Amino acid sequence: MPDRRAFLRRAVALAAAGFLTPGLARANARPKFAADPFSLGVASGSPAANGFVLWTRLAPAPLDGGGLGPESIEVRWEIAHDEKFSRIARRGTATAEASRAHAVHVEADGLDPARWYYYRFLAGGEASAAGRARTAPLPGAGDERLRLALASCQHYEQGYFVAHRHLADDAPDLVAFVGDYIYESSRRGNKVREHRHPEPRTLAGYRDRYAQYKSDADLQAAHACAPWIVTWDDHEVANDYARDRGQDLDPDFLARRAAGYRAFFEHLPVRPSALRADGEYRLYGAHAWGSLANLFVLDDRQYRAHQACPRPSRGGSNVVGTDCLERTREGRTMLGEAQERWLDGALAGSKSRWNLVAQQTLVAPAGRPTGKGVQYWTDGWDGYPGARARLLRSLAVSGAANPVVLGGDVHANYVANLHARPGEADSPVLAAEFCGTSISSLGPSPKLVASIREANPHILYADGSLRGYAMLDVDRERLEARFRVLDSVARTDAGVSTAATFTVRAGRPGVAA
Numbered sequence: 001m002p003d004r005r006a007f008l009r010r011a012v013a014l015a016a017a018g019f020l021t022p023g024l025a026r027a028n029a030r031p032k033f034a035a036d037p038f039s040l041g042v043a044s045g046s047p048a049a050n051g052f053v054l055w056t057r058l059a060p061a062p063l064d065g066g067g068l069g070p071e072s073i074e075v076r077w078e079i080a081h082d083e084k085f086s087r088i089a090r091r092g093t094a095t096a097e098a099s100r101a102h103a104v105h106v107e108a109d110g111l112d113p114a115r116w117y118y119y120r121f122l123a124g125g126e127a128s129a130a131g132r133a134r135t136a137p138l139p140g141a142g143d144e145r146l147r148l149a150l151a152s153c154q155h156y157e158q159g160y161f162v163a164h165r166h167l168a169d170d171a172p173d174l175v176a177f178v179g180d181y182i183y184e185s186s187r188r189g190n191k192v193r194e195h196r197h198p199e200p201r202t203l204a205g206y207r208d209r210y211a212q213y214k215s216d217a218d219l220q221a222a223h224a225c226a227p228w229i230v231t232w233d234d235h236e237v238a239n240d241y242a243r244d245r246g247q248d249l250d251p252d253f254l255a256r257r258a259a260g261y262r263a264f265f266e267h268l269p270v271r272p273s274a275l276r277a278d279g280e281y282r283l284y285g286a287h288a289w290g291s292l293a294n295l296f297v298l299d300d301r302q303y304r305a306h307q308a309c310p311r312p313s314r315g316g317s318n319v320v321g322t323d324c325l326e327r328t329r330e331g332r333t334m335l336g337e338a339q340e341r342w343l344d345g346a347l348a349g350s351k352s353r354w355n356l357v358a359q360q361t362l363v364a365p366a367g368r369p370t371g372k373g374v375q376y377w378t379d380g381w382d383g384y385p386g387a388r389a390r391l392l393r394s395l396a397v398s399g400a401a402n403p404v405v406l407g408g409d410v411h412a413n414y415v416a417n418l419h420a421r422p423g424e425a426d427s428p429v430l431a432a433e434f435c436g437t438s439i440s441s442l443g444p445s446p447k448l449v450a451s452i453r454e455a456n457p458h459i460l461y462a463d464g465s466l467r468g469y470a471m472l473d474v475d476r477e478r479l480e481a482r483f484r485v486l487d488s489v490a491r492t493d494a495g496v497s498t499a500a501t502f503t504v505r506a507g508r509p510g511v512a513a
């Protein structure tokens, strides 16, 4: 019975990872908490037409390991039509287990399409704050709109998360977060507040780091306002790692990565099916918003080839010239073969009016002119030009309507046209690209950004001086992107304004003049 054996092997692997609910130990339905167990807020994610994921984590002492013992705790959840929870749409119970840091992921279904709901959790005598989540429209329902927020890169020490409060006030239907949800490391200077614990390397360490970030009221507000779709970048584990290699060539890197991945899962509203038996976390996938938009979320960290031409005895990124031959070697991958094949098929099969590709970083070529000729940063798509060419070919040959690429990572607002032959202005424009600035992480040098803009005419806008997020309003005829920026990241009462607005018209690839 090979199937049965394979099933058992998988069950064992999952149980070993601590994710298989044994169902033997009884959950405590009447726990007593020393303090508010819902100190980390609530969240929803991955909306479908019939439901979404709900998340919370019980942590009465969030900054000291959570503050709960080994026992499992019963958590009730409610989804209602109204803020007072008088008209309940769905309810149920879940078990918060110590092996999962008392985190709960509920996959709620049976809901109506294209509708807002309220949700909350109850445990012992305590109730969580209420969150709002909405379901996606059904395909063909017509008259659909989407307001999508794009956010990334929130270094806790380098700024307050006030951008998240403004994001919530802008009332998105959906938030796409494209990486660097936590930062593992600190930098001297420019601190408005401090990480409480040293750089995490273990599961306990990463849990503490997430707990500190998630204690932030503005971040909680952004989670409570709408469902999120998330991917990660490098800092959820360690700076500049690539697949199985850290920049310091740590021989135990895969154990560290497993700890970082698991803590990410425990703190974000992703579907439990993201966790695969072999330790893979399948974050990439397609999220349909009726027939209006497909949001393809990519993972360019977990499967990528090592960065080309690192510094001696190091992994990680470098800035290199044309003498680095490895960079341009055909076949080097950013997404991994399986994800590339999946994306080819998913784009080709998409019937959506808009096809939004949300990934971590800047896709447009961003070579830096220097005295030694043009140089390239090897951690971004410039370090993987063969993979970028395949991505763009996939966008072109799939025939997917109105592709638009979204990104983050570089802590700057960039708007670009992506050409069939990357960077060659006389080749056809395939798609517009909107890369959003950081929520709080320190920006790049203005001189560098200006020189990149100057040397790359397909980059239409570039500004790394301000922190914030982007708001995209999409209907059948157009996509409008607004870059929302803060007056200051060092004040909790900072205001927000729109730095620039760009439009893409359906049927006309690229940014409208």
Ligand SMILES: [Fe+2]
Binding pocket: 153, 154, 179, 180, 235, 409, 410, 411, 441
């Ligand atoms: Fe970042």
